[in-house]
Each structure stands twice: as C-alpha cells, then as structure tokens.
Amino acid sequence: MNPLRTAFRVAALACLSTPVAFSQSASAAVTVVHCPSLFDSAAGKMLGPTTVVISGAKFDKVVPGTESEAGATVVDLTGVTCLPGLIDDHVHLDNQFGENSYAEAAHVNFANLVLRSTLYARRTLMAGFTTVRNVGDTDYDTVALRQEVAAGTVIGPRIFTAGPAISTTGGHADHSNGLSLELQGDPGPLQSIFNGPDEARKVVRLHYKEGADLIKAMPSGGVMDLGTNGSGPQMTEDEIRAIVETAHDYGMKVAVHAHGAEAIRRSVIAGVDSVEHGTFMDDQDIQLMKEHGTFYCPTVYTGQYVAEQARNGAYPATVAAKALAIGPQIMKTVTRAYTGGVKFAYGTDAGVYPHGQNWEDFIYLVKAGLPPAYTLQMATINAARLLGHEDMLGTVAAGKYADLVAVPGNPLDDITVMSKVSFVMKAGVIYKRDGQEVVTQ
Numbered sequence: 001m002n003p004l005r006t007a008f009r010v011a012a013l014a015c016l017s018t019p020v021a022f023s024q025s026a027s028a029a030v031t032v033v034h035c036p037s038l039f040d041s042a043a044g045k046m047l048g049p050t051t052v053v054i055s056g057a058k059f060d061k062v063v064p065g066t067e068s069e070a071g072a073t074v075v076d077l078t079g080v081t082c083l084p085g086l087i088d089d090h091v092h093l094d095n096q097f098g099e100n101s102y103a104e105a106a107h108v109n110f111a112n113l114v115l116r117s118t119l120y121a122r123r124t125l126m127a128g129f130t131t132v133r134n135v136g137d138t139d140y141d142t143v144a145l146r147q148e149v150a151a152g153t154v155i156g157p158r159i160f161t162a163g164p165a166i167s168t169t170g171g172h173a174d175h176s177n178g179l180s181l182e183l184q185g186d187p188g189p190l191q192s193i194f195n196g197p198d199e200a201r202k203v204v205r206l207h208y209k210e211g212a213d214l215i216k217a218m219p220s221g222g223v224m225d226l227g228t229n230g231s232g233p234q235m236t237e238d239e240i241r242a243i244v245e246t247a248h249d250y251g252m253k254v255a256v257h258a259h260g261a262e263a264i265r266r267s268v269i270a271g272v273d274s275v276e277h278g279t280f281m282d283d284q285d286i287q288l289m290k291e292h293g294t295f296y297c298p299t300v301y302t303g304q305y306v307a308e309q310a311r312n313g314a315y316p317a318t319v320a321a322k323a324l325a326i327g328p329q330i331m332k333t334v335t336r337a338y339t340g341g342v343k344f345a346y347g348t349d350a351g352v353y354p355h356g357q358n359w360e361d362f363i364y365l366v367k368a369g370l371p372p373a374y375t376l377q378m379a380t381i382n383a384a385r386l387l388g389h390e391d392m393l394g395t396v397a398a399g400k401y402a403d404l405v406a407v408p409g410n411p412l413d414d415i416t417v418m419s420k421v422s423f424v425m426k427a428g429v430i431y432k433r434d435g436q437e438v439v440t441q
C-alpha cells in the first residue's frame, strides 16, 4: 500500500481515538498558577497554598507552597479558593425558557436557536462550568456546537451531548404534543420517537451515527411539555433495557428523565447510568439506586424555579399545574436520597432557568442538608465519573485537562461564593480573570 496513504489512515485513526469534545492544543506554553487554597475534590477537603503548573492543555505538576518555574507565565491569585473546573451534567444549551417560549415554537427558526446557543455556551463557561453534559437538544445542533467549541471557533464549555432526547409517542420529548391535529403528524425514529424495543434500538443507533456521546431517554412524563401526565411511566422495562443494552454496546451511557417512582424503578433495574430529577423516588427506588450504583442528578433549583414561574403566570395552564405539583418536591427527595446513600452528580437543567446561573443548585443542595464539600465533589469528581472521563477531568492532578476556576472566599464556609466565579481556565487557556472576561479570539 502507498506509505503516504497508510500514514494518513493511522493519523486519522489516532484522531478518532480521542473523544471529539476534547480539543487538541498545539501550544506547549507553561503557566504557573499560585492558589492561596485549593479544593481537593478527590479527598473532599481544602488544601493550603498550592502551585499548579500547566503545560499546554494539561496540568503538569501540583505542589504544595509557592514554587516558581523558569520561563513560565505566572498567575498570582489572591483572596480566592481554587477549584477544579466545574461540571454540570444536565444542561440544554440550545434552549432557554422565557415568557414567549411556547408561542415562539411556531415562528422561530432552528438557526436562531443555534445562534442563541453560542451565547448560552459562553455564559456557562464564564460561570466556571468548563464541562457540560447536554441532555436533549433540538436536532443534533449541540453536536455541531461541541465541534465548534473544540475547534476554538465558539467560546464555551467542553460539551458531551445526547443529541435530541428520545421518547415514545405522546411522551415527554414528543414535540408534537399539544399541536393541532393538522400539525401533529406521526413522528418516528428519525424524530427520536419510538415504540417497542426494535425501534428503541434503531433510535439509539441513529444517535450514534449522528455523533451523540450518550443517550437521554424520557421514561416518565415531564413538566415542560404540553402533555397532561407529568410523572407516570411512558416506556416499558423492555424498551428501556433495549436502549441501555444498545447504548452500552456503542460505548454510550444512558441518562433518564424520570419523576415517578415506577419509571425510576424500571430504569434502574434496566441498568441506566443516571436518573435525572427523580422527584417521586420512593424507598425501594433509593435502595435499588444504591445497589446498582446509579447516579442521581437532582436538578433541585429548577424544581423551585418552575414552581415560582408557574405562580407568576409564565406557563400555559397544563404546564403550570405540573410545575406546582412536581417542582417543590425535589428538595425533600434530595435529603432522603442523600441519607439513603444514593450517589449524586451535579446536574441543574440549565435552560429551564437562565443559563449562567448553574451555581444555584449549590445553594439549594446545601439548604437540603448536603455538606458543602459534597456538593463541590458532585460538580467535579462525581460529575466526571458519570461522564466516564474521570481520567481526564474532575480533579486538579498531573496529566488531566487544565480546567481551573477560582471564587472569592471559602465555599466550605459560605457556599454563596460559588455565584461569584472570578477566574476561569479551560484546557490551559484563561477565559476570565479578576472577574473580567478575557478576549481570547
């Protein structure tokens, strides 16, 4: 075979072996960051003064005290606590609910949503979230967003995306719900809607083909669609099992949106990787999640937010009724699940509330009784584990991606400082310093 062609094929395969969300950095510039204190997310405790040495896109050395490095750019941070880059495992970057969202669906073009997503991505990064898991988009547009962020043409967090969420006919992700009969049609696998295990497998394979990193399934009703059932089961256990087995064959994890106890039970038994919302989780569900090691992403602030919006008249009557019944319950569930020994990862449902306020869950999780250090672990090491990338993300350690943020004060004493991220570095590039955005392109 032509040696040039062989070399090209080897190079192409080498590129494929790195997940596409991870950008490659050609620069080997060395930066030294002096942190007055650093949150050790693996141990869940605060360290004293620490020197973090970054070479190119990765951490090179993490040493106690204030060290210097010849020829390096030095960043002296004072009066702050450093943390690993934050991770939100439940966002929707191409959507932000507002007063007009339901009416807009009829006249706003897909391209507008895509353009807006670039602003939402930037706001998310500036809030200190250097990585996100996008669990449901409009039409694989966050696959494109992931690629453009990785290529450096759009400023945003590193993205792992599920593409569009998958659902059964009339289910939570069936966007024809509530439309007039003339407009409804009969969405099928190409629109991420399926019925039965065979179609479920096809939908998962279509997602793989389109570049999704994981699968987001909707086995229970939900709040924000125009269907009336907000928490009942909408998939059989066989259907969920078909999704999980197929997704795992392709190296994709499965996140499920589930409010009701029965939908949670079926999902956990079928082997899903995370339960989102989990509002009406009962004692059996808690036990099953503990046994199966299923992660819980509680989206606790969103629960509070939708109930408040419903009281303000922001939603149609069907949605408002569900928001009031479901939203406020999540706080109690969070407390019960934590005491029951369920593993938590940080996932907020950004997009249901305005992007860039991803820190709100820290406040509500602490209000629900979780230790502040655990909430920080949820948004770092635990979130990285749920992504399956704890080898590259989630702690400040040599060899991992140089994602580092800082907040004024100590979040273990006052969790509200998480709303004031003043320094953001992603893959060795500084995007925010002294509370100001740094223009990088």
Ligand SMILES: [Zn+2]
Residues within 6 Å of the ligand: 090, 091, 092, 135, 136, 349
């Ligand atoms: Zn969501």
